[in-house]
Amino acid sequence: MSAPAATEHSAVAPAPEAVFQALADSTRLRCLALIVTHGELCVCELVHALELSQPKISRHLKLLRETGLVADRRERIWVHYRLADTLPFWTRTTLDAVVAEHADSPPFADDARRLAHMADRPDGRCSN
Amino acid sequence: MSAPAATEHSAVAPAPEAVFQALADSTRLRCLALIVTHGELCVCELVHALELSQPKISRHLKLLRETGLVADRRERIWVHYRLADTLPFWTRTTLDAVVAEHADSPPFADDARRLAHMADRPDGRCSN
DNA sequence: TTGCAATATTCGATCTTCCGTATATTCTAA
DNA sequence: TTAGAATATACGGAAGATCGAATATTGCAA
Numbered sequence: 001m002s003a004p005a006a007t008e009h010s011a012v013a014p015a016p017e018a019v020f021q022a023l024a025d026s027t028r029l030r031c032l033a034l035i036v037t038h039g040e041l042c043v044c045e046l047v048h049a050l051e052l053s054q055p056k057i058s059r060h061l062k063l064l065r066e067t068g069l070v071a072d073r074r075e076r077i078w079v080h081y082r083l084a085d086t087l088p089f090w091t092r093t094t095l096d097a098v099v100a101e102h103a104d105s106p107p108f109a110d111d112a113r114r115l116a117h118m119a120d121r122p123d124g125r126c127s128n
Numbered sequence: 129m130s131a132p133a134a135t136e137h138s139a140v141a142p143a144p145e146a147v148f149q150a151l152a153d154s155t156r157l158r159c160l161a162l163i164v165t166h167g168e169l170c171v172c173e174l175v176h177a178l179e180l181s182q183p184k185i186s187r188h189l190k191l192l193r194e195t196g197l198v199a200d201r202r203e204r205i206w207v208h209y210r211l212a213d214t215l216p217f218w219t220r221t222t223l224d225a226v227v228a229e230h231a232d233s234p235p236f237a238d239d240a241r242r243l244a245h246m247a248d249r250p251d252g253r254c255s256n
Numbered sequence: 257t258t259g260c261a262a263t264a265t266t267c268g269a270t271c272t273t274c275c276g277t278a279t280a281t282t283c284t285a286a
Numbered sequence: 287t288t289a290g291a292a293t294a295t296a297c298g299g300a301a302g303a304t305c306g307a308a309t310a311t312t313g314c315a316a
Contacts, residue, residue, distance in 0.1 A: 016226050017154050024149035025274085043293060056275075058294055077283050077292050090225035097218035098144050153304085171263060184305075186264055205262050205313055 013088050014068045022067040023094075026107070027052060028060045033108045034115060035070065035083060036099045041115075042078040042122050049115035050107075078122045141216045142196045150195040151222075154235070155180060156188045161236045162243060163198065163211060164227045169243075170206040170250050177243035178235075206250045 023029055031046050043061065047054050061081055064070045069087065073080045083092075102108050151157055159174050171189065175182050189209055192198045197215065201208045211220075230236050 015154075016230060017152055017157055020148045020157070021152035024145055024152045026143075026145050027274095029145055029148070044291095053276080054293070055277085055295085059274085062294080074282090074293095079293060088229065090222075090229040093225040094218075094222040097221040101216065101218040102144060149303095155304095172261095181306080182263070183265080183307085187304085190264080202263095202312090207263060 013086075016090075018067055019069065019088075019091055019094075022064055022069055023098075025060065027056065028064055029098075030107060030111050031057070031060060031064065031081075032069065032083075032095060033099050033103065034111055035081060036095050037103060037112065038115065040073070040080045040082040042080045044078070045115060045118060045121060045125075046081075048118045049111045051114065075123070080123075141214075144218075146195055147197065147216075147219055147222075150192055150197055151226075153188065155184065156192055157226075158235060158239050159185070159188060159192065159209075160197065160211075160223060161227050161231065162239055163209060164223050165231060165240065166243065168201070168208045168210040170208045172206070173243060173246060173249060173253075174209075176246045177239045179242065203251075208251075 023032070027050065030050050034046065034049055035041055043054065043057060046061075047057050050057065061070065061072070065072060065081075068084055069091070070081045071084045073082070083095075087095075099108075103112070151160070155178065158178050162174065162177055163169055171182065171185060174189075175185050178185065189198065189200070193200060193209075196212055197219070198209045199212045201210070211223075215223075227236075231240070
């Protein structure tokens with residue numbers, strides 16, 4: 001084989017263009033912003049916070065996973081998404097910087113507020 | 129008027145998605161990497177360093193300009209491009225981080241090498 | 257003026273991305 | 287087993303991105 005498999009979340013660092021492409025969508029960026037600030041979140045929490053359809057959220061999470069930005073973990077009926085452990089340093093720097101500068105503005109602030117007020121969150125997460 | 133004009137390079141900070149979209153192309157990212165490391169560069173220098181067609185470079189520079197990432201300055205027959213003065217902090221952080229981590233790898237290292245070896249650079253720039 | 261070098265733009269064609277809708281899968285509890 | 291909740295995927299269609307090739311513009315010098 002000449003090039004890395006590139007089928008699933010490979011161990012090789014993703015090309016910068018691919019990372020930026022993944023960040024170049026408001027749905028994906030809003031999901032990542034919540035994950036950066038709140039840690040692990042399941043799909044239903046993101047659907048609730050962003051007020052978007054479940055298939056839409058799921059499709060965007062799949063792209064983030066294939067790009068290597070997030071990892072998923074199944075627990076009972078829920079799938080939890082978190083930042084990938086193998087995230088390149090510059091990628092983590094970028095995420096922290098953009099979130100720090102926009103977390104208090106729409107739509108990110110509204111997403112965080114809706115997540116905090118969500119009832120019956122999985123894993124006994126409470127609104128704090 | 130309800131929304132900002134959004135016709136030319138406006139003074140309002142560009143949305144993060146728009147910035148990431150602008151960075152999500154290898155031609156634009158290579159141009160920016162050279163500009164970050166070398167300061168102001170003219171179109172012919174970018175064409176030479178990246179070994180791409182002039183219309184292609186010019187089109188991508190236009191998008192970078194309209195997104196607010198670069199500013200241009202005409203001097204005689206040359207147009208010089210530099211990082212925009214109004215670049216948001218997080219954007220500058222992102223550019224510095226991604227360049228620091230990739231400047232020594234292809235294709236960025238090759239671009240810098242070709243630029244350094246370019247003959248007859250404008251403005252009396254020499255290869256250093 | 258005329259010609260040339262540097263840069264910008266236009267035009268179609270092709271490829272990709274994104275979406276809503278519908279359906280499939282997975283897991284759990286009854 | 288069967289039903290339902292949570293999540294994922296498949297299927298078109300519409301909108302957007304990118305390209306090569308051709309052409310237009312701008313500035314300068316002869």
